Amino acid sequence: MNLPTLERTSQPFNPTSSSHRFAASLMAQADIQFNGDRPWDMQLKAPGVIENALARGNLGLGESYMQGHWDCEQLDVFFTRLLRAQLHQRIKPTQLIYHALRTRLLNRQSVKRAWEVGEKHYDLGNEFYAAMLDQRMTYTCGYWKDACTLDEAQEAKLDLICRKLQLAPGMRVLDIGCGWGSFMAYAAEHYGVECVGLTISKEQADFGKRLIKKGLPVEFRLQDYRDETERFDRIVSIGMFEHVGRKNYRAYMEVVSRCLKDEGLFLLHTIGKNLGTTVSDPWIDKYIFPNGELPTLSHITDAVETLFVVEDIHNFGADYDKTLMAWYHNSEANWPQFKGQFNPTFYRMWRYYLLSCAGAFRAREIQLWQLVFSKQGVAGGYARVS
Structure with missing residues (x-):
């Protein structure tokens, strides 16, 4: 990260x-105080931080943090307090108008652009x-109801x-956005199913070859979801819908409908937002998920009209x-062990990413939904699982 460094001052x-x-x-x-003595207070170390944040919102605030121009001992608590007070809704930087217009008018998740997030x-x-x-290597939200550790x-x-x-031995399952194959491996090991996973990451596809060597009935396909035509008994998408974009929601659901057998079930696991009027951060x-966009529930339900019946909605965003x-x-x-691979700017960027997102979920500003869909409605009703 070659970001400009501001001259420090006392x-x-x-x-x-x-x-x-x-x-x-x-x-x-x-x-929250500037240069206060509590762990969530903001410690200013260089000039221009406040002006940058007021002019450019979280983009200015985040870049200033990456450069070391301000710090905070408990960054997660800082963001929890900031978001619960809705301060981000009080500041509307004029410099971000272009970003908002670009998000709303352009299809930033086209086939060509879709590969960018995998590469970056x-x-x-x-x-x-x-x-x-x-x-x-499961890079999505865990379920902590009865768990004490991340693995659990x-x-x-x-x-x-x-x-x-409702997996059963012999079923074929499509995993759209399969990551490093954690779901496919687990489902194959414990439920006797065969899995096909789609990814746009070369690193993830290469890692998947290790699962195949273990003899598991899984297949990694390095391809965009729009190119899939095979039909499956079940379809799952865990943490990928955030990269689809509102201009492609209907097309995405049409692909799922095309690939799902008539008696099949589809589970969508996605982060979501409360307000449809907001745009991507x-x-x-810029730094974490290029071209990403969080859906609202209405975005999802509008996209599935005439294609699916919504059988179940489960929110465990606090997890x-x-x-x-x-x-x-x-x-x-x-x-x-990674200091030689990534510089201090990357370290601060990654810290800002993880802790600011933790604060956003803690403030319930964003959610985590699992939705189950059927094509024609489950006969007698869908039995909810928790």
């Missing part, structure tokens, strides 16, 4: 300036993700999905807070 905060007074009054509503995010290296994730939470989530899909869009904090602690513990 007086980064000027309480007499109008912008600093305005920012301090906003932060007070979230019980998921292809950082299998070793890096293995150090952060659970033993199965991810196994519980995988089993929950298998039970919701510009910092997350993503625990999952992200577990990833953060793993990342911190294993960071020394």
Whole structure:
């Protein structure tokens, strides 16, 4: 990351300036202070941080953090307080108008653009993700209902999905956005099914070859979901819908309908947002998940009209807070082995990503939904699983 470095000064905060007074009054509503002595207070280390945040929102705030121009001992608590106070809704930076228009008018998740997130995010290296994730390398929210560790939470989530899909030996299952194959391996091992996984990450596809060598009936296909034509007994998509984009929601559901047998079930596991009027976060869009977009429930239900019956909706978004904090602690513990591969700017970027997202889920600003769909409605009704 080659970001400009601002000249440091011993007086980064000027309480007499109008912008600093305005920012301090906003932060007070979230019980956050500049250069205070509590672990969630914001420590200013260079000039321009407040002006950058007011002008560019989270993009300016995040880039200033990456450069080391401000710090916070408990960044997750900082964001929880900020978001619960809805301060982000109070600041509408004019510089972000272009980002909002681009998000609404362009199809940023076209076939050509769809591969960008794989190259920039998921292809950082299998070793890096293995150090952060659970033993199965499951890069989605765990289910912590009866779990005490990350491994237990991810196994519980995988089993929950298998039970919701009512898997039985001999079924063929399509996993759209299969990641490193954790679901496919678990379903094949414990439920006797065959799986086909779609990914746009070369690193994930290469990792999948290790599962095949173990003799598991799984297949990784390095392809866009729009190119799939085979029909399956069950379809699952775990943490991929966030990359589809509202202009493609209907086309995505049409692909699922085309590939799902008439008596089949489809489970969608996705992060979602509360407000349909908001656009993707510009910092997350630039540095973490290019071209990503969170759906609302209405986006999803509109997209499935005439195609599917919504059988079940399950929200366990609060569990993503625990999952992200577990990833953060793993990342911190294993960071020394990656210092030669990633620079300090990347380290601060990754810390900001994990902890700001944990704060957003803790504040219930964003959600995690699992939805189960059938084509014609399950005869006698769908038996809910928890």
